[in-house]
Amino acid sequence: MVENSNQTDLNSIGNRGFFDHWASVLGILVLVMAIGSGLGIWAAQRMEVPTEAEIAEPSEATLPPSLAPSEEHQDASIRSIFARVAGCISTARESIPVTFYIADTPELRQRGLQGVPGLPENHGMLFVYDSVQPSESQFWMYQTPMNLDISYLDSNGQIQSIQQMQSCSTDASSCPRYKAGIPFKAAAEFPQGFYRNNGITVGDRISLNAFGDCSNS
Numbered sequence: 001m002v003e004n005s006n007q008t009d010l011n012s013i014g015n016r017g018f019f020d021h022w023a024s025v026l027g028i029l030v031l032v033m034a035i036g037s038g039l040g041i042w043a044a045q046r047m048e049v050p051t052e053a054e055i056a057e058p059s060e061a062t063l064p065p066s067l068a069p070s071e072e073h074q075d076a077s078i079r080s081i082f083a084r085v086a087g088c089i090s091t092a093r094e095s096i097p098v099t100f101y102i103a104d105t106p107e108l109r110q111r112g113l114q115g116v117p118g119l120p121e122n123h124g125m126l127f128v129y130d131s132v133q134p135s136e137s138q139f140w141m142y143q144t145p146m147n148l149d150i151s152y153l154d155s156n157g158q159i160q161s162i163q164q165m166q167s168c169s170t171d172a173s174s175c176p177r178y179k180a181g182i183p184f185k186a187a188a189e190f191p192q193g194f195y196r197n198n199g200i201t202v203g204d205r206i207s208l209n210a211f212g213d214c215s216n217s
Helices: 002-046 058-062 071-079 106-111
Strands: 083-090 095-103 123-133 138-140 148-153 159-165 177-179 184-191 205-207
Antiparallel strands (some): 083 095, 083 205
């Protein structure tokens, strides 16, 4: 019986050792997890996550406001070459104030709006000639970045025809030529859609110093 008692004691001791061992392991795991969780919270607090308001668009982050393209910059650039004249376009419903850059020499007419990417609102270019031009006269859009509308005017500034012209930056020989189709004394170019959006049609009249006082049109 002594052997049985001793065996029982050994089994009890063995069982206690087994549970004590795994309890220690479990305790260590819980401790490690607690430390890891604490480190995670500390790291998250240390990281500064930017809010939506702090995230700038790439263009805003890389381009100083003073260098951002604007109508004022475009206007100043073209004004260094062309004179600027105020005028208006008179329709059956209203008179629309406009501003023209004047191309009144062969050199300025040849240059036109080449290299100009855009114009301020209600700004256009007026090609003025010393004499009436034949209907076979042509315009083209070589190296002109924006699509344009062109109207052909008689000696009184009345619009006789309106055409659309497409930007062309390829080889000059492949750029289309736009024939006036009627005799004209002047031609007015605006960004494409200007005439349609303002309800301007054939028969309406452009007025400025060359054709009379805009206020009396």
